[in-house]
Amino acid sequence: MKAIVISTPGSVENLVIRDDIPRPTPTRGTALIKIPAFGINHAEMHMRRGEWAESVPISGIECVGVVEDCPGGEIPARTPVAALMGGLGRTVPGSYAEYTVARVSNVVALADTEEELPLPWAEIAALPESYATAWACLFRNLGLRSGQRLLIRGRRLNLAVEAGAIITATTRSEAKFGMLRGLGVTDVIRECPSLAQRLKDQHPEDAKFDCILELVGNSTVVESLTMMASGVHFSFFGSFVFGTDEFPLSDVPLREIVQKVADGRVKHAKPWTTFGFGEIREAHKVMEEGGAGGKMVVVVDSGGRLAPACL
Incomplete structure (x- = not known):
């Protein structure tokens, strides 16, 4: 071959x-x-x-x-x-x-x-690796529900938008702000080491989140923890665990995700x-x-x- x-x-x-x-x-x-x-x-x-x-x-x-x-x-x-x-x-x-x-x-x-x-x-x-990881983070780990405030540090947005979350997303490039808003993100902020303080300065009443998905890396995990509301769900994830007893791939509705993309319910995929x-x-x-x-x-x-x- x-x-x-x-x-x-x-x-x-x-x-x-x-x-x-x-x-x-x-x-x-x-x-x-x-x-x-x-x-x-x-x-x-x-x-x-x-x-x-x-x-x-x-x-x-x-x-x-x-x-x-x-x-x-x-x-x-x-x-x-x-x-x-x-x-x-x-x-x-x-x-x-x-x-x-x-x-x-x-x-x-x-x-x-x-x-x-x-x-x-x-x-x-x-779709497979990106969307299996996104689904496991958002729904298996975080239990994301419609109307919850979600902070995503990194790009795993589409399924969260389709689920009805209120999303704040970060990016290192201001040139991507318009694209992220076009995906359905409520608020976009530039990724930086002082993100927690910037959010507090810009939105003093809404600087805490119901769910946080951390995809940037080790350098930002501790800071992300400071933005957790009481009872918040926090997730970061390594997709190499798929197929184990703890994370069976069969749990991930990839077939349904493919259909949602085809129907236009999950966009920009x-x-x-x-x-x-x-x-x-x-x-x-x-x-x-x-x-x-x-x-x-x-x-x-x-x-x-x-x-x-x-x-």
Whole structure:
């Protein structure tokens, strides 16, 4: 099969396309998936550089596709699915290929067997990791309800808007204020170390929040805790736990999320841009330079890059 292989840890030039990689063989408890498209993640950049504690030559922590074989019978053949985490790209060959084998606990059906999907594969590929993480944070961890005041430090907005939350969002770039308000955010503030004091100065009556979703990192966690109202819910999350007993991927309603995107109930969910399989180096360059304005997707059989989606 065709696959993108990290020849040796280092620069984007070390991402090499090979067409002589053996197709992986599934065993009981796993499924063989034919991959039409996959999303790109920063974790894969760090794996390529050799900065991750665990990685394998075929990277990629998520994909969408169709089950071709599942020896244990847990998922019928020809079922459209999404797969993420469960060691993909870390301890087992990942999604930068025409086929991958994933643990069934890290695979979720997107439709019934041979059922037509409501969106193209390239658009669905932008959803699994981002939206599974967002859903787990907002609804499993925070128990978000309509009308609650939510502070999001980082970008996981769409599902919270659809749920009816009153959102304050942060961003490092003032150029993104208009875009965030267009998504349905009530208030936008520039991300900075003194955020808690700035919010208190600007909104002395409303500087506390019912829920806080912390996605910036360790440097802001303690400050975020100071903005908690009494009984507040606070969450930060690492998506590598998906597929464990504590965080079964089957809990995440990805099938419903795909339909909501198709119906227009969850907006601005298209990939920022789409690359062909042979453009993986260019995709990693854009990611490395911080040039992406959203989720990037690679289409395995595409002949070339598509224009950025209108965000």
